[in-house]
Amino acid sequence: MTYRPCKRAEFVIGRFIERRVSGSRSKTLFANNMNVSRWRDPAPDFDPDLDAPSPRSLEAWMNECATEATDATSIAGHLARAWRALFESSGVIQVAACAIWIGVGENGRLELLGRDGTFDDSSLEHQTAVVASEQAWPRHPFWILDGEGAARDLALQLGMLSERVPSPSLCVPMGEEGLALLWIQSEDGELASGWKPLVNACANQGATLLSFALRLERMNSSLHGLAESVADAIDEREPHREGRSRAVAYYAALIAREMGLDEGEVAQIEFAALWHSMGRLSVSEAVLNKDSALSESELAQVRASSEWGARKLDGVDGMYxxxxxVRHQHERxxxxGSPDALQGEDIPMGARVLAVAARFAAMTGRRADRGPMSVVGGAMEDVAAASGKALDPEVVSAFLRAMGRSL
Known part of the structure; x- marks a missing residue:
């Protein structure tokens, strides 16, 4: 499995929303239409057995909306926009604004991670809340005015109330993963008859999306922690290398983001940096800890270590x-360079980033024969001097910018 936070989750929504929303006329919340936050639904209890309208068309819509998203926060933002666009295109409900709250952690904490529409900024000051008890979590969608007890109190707490912004109209739970608050508009105070199954369908889709994203985030977090632990164990085999791989990973991710690479690529490069020393497991501790110059056979053992590490990683599905x-981190x-004497852009981007990050981390780290090199006037100048020779000038430039310097 490749460490990347929910990269290209197949359900996620985006391009469709950009097409439908960017071309539509903007609307001011509650400016021209009647706010229905005070509506009382004549039949407020939703029928859980009611089938979603046009399941195939809804599935097609979800697939058409699929785009990149990196985590639950991205998905929440896409969901908020998608709900508004779908309701508008269906003609069943007109949603002026939508806020998505997602449960994070195990302490009942909710965070506002997605919203779409016009909000009063002063009403967004408090973007976290805590669910007091399991009984406070709503089980079915309900109109705020008709809600009762802890569930209604929670919905009002999340409603971002202020003197200028009315309370939301409808609270829609998405399983146990999150809540959607909808501010609904209508010119005549009436809703089309198909609104309940449409809301139910969206709630089910939203619960599936959020559950999928949150599970992936937890898995990725665990995998990343495992990678760090293994990297620490490798580094601790050698004196003065404690924390080296974490440092390389930090600088590699810094460079990759400065270059504008997407988060999936950043995550791959960070992971490669954490395990860039994997091959050193093939080198005996006697060689790694030797104080004197290495023999030719010992040097050959060290030079071959990156290829050994790459083979071990490539044996895991998704790690290519x-x-x-890792294999090409010592190319120039x-x-x-080695092992294949690749040149310029023939060297994989991850390896070019890794080369800069590892060089800087090595120079600013302690070694048996010297202390850390100074950052300014030492390590950064060495990196700059290697630009176009050992190191990719584009990567070096990005590194120096990220560090507040320039060539």
Whole structure:
């Protein structure tokens, strides 16, 4: 499995929303239409057995909306926009604004992670809340005015109330993963008859999306923690290398983001950096801890270690891009490196980023024969001097910008 936070989750919504919303006329919340936050539904209890309208068309809509999203926060934002666009296109409900709250952690804490529509900024000051008890969590959608007890209190707490912004109209739970608050508008105070199954269908889809994203985030977090622990164990085999791989990963991710790479690529490069020393497990501790110069056979053992590490990583499904970066981390931009003497852009991007990050981390780390090199006037100048020779000038430039310097 490749460490990347929910990259290209197949359900997520985006391009469709951009097409439908960007071209529509903007609306001011509650400016021209009647706010229905005070509506009383004549039949407020939703029928859980009611089938979703046009399941195939809803599925097609979800697939058409699929785009990139990196985590639950991205999905929440897409959901808020998608709900409004779907309701508007259906003609069943006109939603002026939508806020998505998602449960995070195990202490009942909710966070406002997605919203779409016009909100009073002063009403967004408090973007976290705590569910007091399991009984406070609503089980079915309900009109705020008709809600009772702890569930209604929770909905009002999340409603971002202020003197200028009315309370939301409808509270829609998405399983146990999150809540959607909808501000509904109508010119005549009436809703089309198909609104209940449509809301139910969206709630079910939203629960599936959020559950999927949150599970992936937890899995990715655990996998990342495992990678850090293994990296620490590898580093601790050698004196003065404690924390080296974490440092390389930090600088590699910094460079990748400065270069504008997407979060999936950033995550792969960070993972490769954490395990860039995997191959050193193939080198004996006697060689790693040797104080004197290495023999030719010992040097050959060290030089071959990156290939060994790459082979081990490539044996795991989904690790090929990471293994590729590890294998080629000692290539040089001028083609004088190893193991394949690749040159320029023939060297994988991950390996080019890794080369800069590892060089800087090595120079600013302690070694048996010297202390850490100074950052300014030492390590950064060395990196800059290697630009176009050992190192990719584009990557070096991004590194220096991220560090507040320039070539």
């Amino acid at each position: 891009p990471i293994a590729l970066a 931009f001028d083609g004088q």
